[in-house]
Amino acid sequence: MSIDKHLIRKDSLEKLFDILKQNSKKIYAPVPKNGKLSFKEAESYSEIPTGYIQTTQSSKEVAFPRTEKLLDYSKSNEGITVKGIKIDDFPEIILWGVRPCDAMGIDQISAIFNWDYKDEIYNSRLSRVTILGFSCSKADEYCFCTSVGGNPGNTEGSDILFTRLGDDGDYLAEVLTGKGSAITSMLPGLFEKAGEIKKEKFLADIPIKFKNEEIRKKLENFFESDQWIEHSLKCLGCGACAYVCPTCACFDIQDESHGKSGSRVRCWDSCGFSLFTLHTSGHNPREVQSQRWRQRIMHKFSYMPDRLSVYGCTGCGRCSRACPADMNILEQLISIQEAAV
Amino acid sequence: MDDLRKRARVLLETSEVKVVIGYEQGTAGKTRALFVEKPDDADRLIFDNHCIQNLAAYVTKAEVKNKGRMAIAATLPVMRSIIQLASEHQVSDNNLVVLGITPERKLVEFGNLTEVETFVHQYEIEIDTTYREKLDRLDKMAPSERWKFWIDELSPCFKCYACRAACPMCYCSRCTVDFNQPQWIPVPSHELGNLEWHIMRAVHLTGRCIDCDACYNACPLGIPLNLLTKKMIEDVRANFEGYQPSLNRGHLMSTYKPDDKENFIQ
Numbered sequence: 014m015s016i017d018k019h020l021i022r023k024d025s026l027e028k029l030f031d032i033l034k035q036n037s038k039k040i041y042a043p044v045p046k047n048g049k050l051s052f053k054e055a056e057s058y059s060e061i062p063t064g065y066i067q068t069t070q071s072s073k074e075v076a077f078p079r080t081e082k083l084l085d086y087s088k089s090n091e092g093i094t095v096k097g098i099k100i101d102d103f104p105e106i107i108l109w110g111v112r113p114c115d116a117m118g119i120d121q122i123s124a125i126f127n128w129d130y131k132d133e134i135y136n137s138r139l140s141r142v143t144i145l146g147f148s149c150s151k152a153d154e155y156c157f158c159t160s161v162g163g164n165p166g167n168t169e170g171s172d173i174l175f176t177r178l179g180d181d182g183d184y185l186a187e188v189l190t191g192k193g194s195a196i197t198s199m200l201p202g203l204f205e206k207a208g209e210i211k212k213e214k215f216l217a218d219i220p221i222k223f224k225n226e227e228i229r230k231k232l233e234n235f236f237e238s239d240q241w242i243e244h245s246l247k248c249l250g251c252g253a254c255a256y257v258c259p260t261c262a263c264f265d266i267q268d269e270s271h272g273k274s275g276s277r278v279r280c281w282d283s284c285g286f287s288l289f290t291l292h293t294s295g296h297n298p299r300e301v302q303s304q305r306w307r308q309r310i311m312h313k314f315s316y317m318p319d320r321l322s323v324y325g326c327t328g329c330g331r332c333s334r335a336c337p338a339d340m341n342i343l344e345q346l347i348s349i350q351e352a353a354v
Numbered sequence: 355m356d357d358l359r360k361r362a363r364v365l366l367e368t369s370e371v372k373v374v375i376g377y378e379q380g381t382a383g384k385t386r387a388l389f390v391e392k393p394d395d396a397d398r399l400i401f402d403n404h405c406i407q408n409l410a411a412y413v414t415k416a417e418v419k420n421k422g423r424m425a426i427a428a429t430l431p432v433m434r435s436i437i438q439l440a441s442e443h444q445v446s447d448n449n450l451v452v453l454g455i456t457p458e459r460k461l462v463e464f465g466n467l468t469e470v471e472t473f474v475h476q477y478e479i480e481i482d483t484t485y486r487e488k489l490d491r492l493d494k495m496a497p498s499e500r501w502k503f504w505i506d507e508l509s510p511c512f513k514c515y516a517c518r519a520a521c522p523m524c525y526c527s528r529c530t531v532d533f534n535q536p537q538w539i540p541v542p543s544h545e546l547g548n549l550e551w552h553i554m555r556a557v558h559l560t561g562r563c564i565d566c567d568a569c570y571n572a573c574p575l576g577i578p579l580n581l582l583t584k585k586m587i588e589d590v591r592a593n594f595e596g597y598q599p600s601l602n603r604g605h606l607m608s609t610y611k612p613d614d615k616e617n618f619i620q
Contacts (some may be wrong), residue, residue: 049575242417283514338386
């Protein structure tokens with residue numbers, strides 16, 4: 014579909030929000046709590062801040078919740094009864110205020126959920142999500158989307174991408190998919206036909222720091238590098254990086270039982286935890302943190318492009334911002350690129 | 355902190371220790387842990403107001419302690435953590451040298467951990483007024499209101515366990531929450547799972563937490579979970595004669611005395 018360009022007046026965004034809300038759409042947008050922004054169901058437009066660089070958590074939870082029921086079971090003398098969940102009952106969601114890096118990340122995380130097995134639950138949730146992306150006019154020193162194939166005005170993954178034309182300006186709305194045009198055609202009064210607008214000058218300047226392909230090439234002979242140990246000694250081994258990451262998809266299956274019945278649930282997990290690879294025998298193939306840190310980088314920059322033809326990093330910088338020990342992924346990637354190997 | 359850099363260099367040159375744990379300049383204006391193994395790298399050590407991460411969390415980490423005898427740049431909260439860890443037999447004079455940094459930012463050297471204990475006992479653990487007010491507000495709430503407060507505050511928790519990883523006292527090789535056969539507390543980060551996790555952590559830290567705020571500082575979601583541990587510190591203080599970390603006083607929550615004043619235990 015060719016890009017359909019419209020203009021929406023700055024005062025009309027609130028109207029758009031209200032009308033979508035009145036049409037009983039659930040709108041998930043960045044909502045602050047304790048000084049951190051996460052995508053939550055927003056009740057009113059005023060809850061959504063403007064001018065944020067990035068949300069603390071990514072938007073992946075709309076399709077991959079931190080914890081979700083997969084099935085219910087019950088045991089009786091006759092045997093075991095299993096009842097799956099209804100995957101057609103997931104709500105229609107509008108994801109509002111997503112940055113282009115997150116929107117691009119949806120393709121990456123979807124590749125994981127559709128590799129050897131098509132995850133119906135994930136796919137069904139995602140099929141009901143409409144993504145309203147917002148370009149970045151500001152960036153910080155953690156941002157590096159341009160090094161991994163993205164850019165602050167990237168349309169990839171969004172159904173509509175809004176770009177603010179100046180600090181107090183109106184918005185360019187690039188309508189990119191059928192889901193996007195369903196919104197604009199529902200509200201023709203809000204969207205005006207736009208002329209030729211160059212959005213580039215309104216976008217953040219994010220210099221390229223490395224090249225994905227070069228990192229991938231370097232990693233072919235980097236498995237035994239001492240760099241993994243040097244960089245990861247300070248790593249505390251928590252899962253903050255994985256849980257704020259838009260493309261980390263590892264999960265754990267747990268049974269929550271109550272007597273003779275219970276539920277099977279899927280919960281986020283992380284390769285940063287030592288328990289993640291611990292075998293029943295007591296053997297742990299990744300027994301030290303440097304091996305776990307290596308896994309994180311290798312998975313995103315070597316294993317994923319090898320197997321899934323996509324990289325696993327959007328350059329959003331969330332992991333580095335969230336890390337309590339200043340494990341900075343950009344610093345690690347630059348030092349891999351610069352290594353003599 | 356030239357004194358610190360010089361002392362670290364000497365300790366490494368004389369092979370008195372194999373690694374010095376301190377702070378270095380990190381990225382984006384942050385500071386972070388540095389593990390100095392070569393004397394020349396001692397010059398990378400820094401100390402300023404931003405150095406608040408509790409480095410004692412590293413002395414029980416296999417990757418660090420397996421390097422050999424350690425020295426640690428230790429602010430007051432780090433020194434308190436070390437005394438508590440020593441009382442739990444996790445560190446000793448044999449494997450740790452403490453390079454104390456006083457609240458006035460002076461380097462103070464100690465011959466052994468007993469001297470560290472004497473030093474830290476000059477300073478009371480003080481809950482600052484902002485937190486004091488928050489705790490007072492919580493105390494005055496009706497139980498149902500307080501319940502609502504905690505359910506709401508803990509709801510964002512996605513169980514990344516940064517609080518546990520950053521805490522020097524959370525050194526168990528396998529945490530209760532990591533057991534699933536049988537499952538002691540719910541693993542999923544739903545309402546009950548989050549509530550049970552944070553209550554369990556607070557109770558396990560009762561009489562051990564030294565109020566460094568590492569858990570709160572590490573939380574990527576800004577959950578005020580240190581309110582729980584601060585409350586425990588106040589309760590412990592009120593009920594156990596001003597308890598503080600100590601090498602020889604026994605363990606608050608796991609010490610049995612035949613002459614205990616409570617009769618339920620006799």
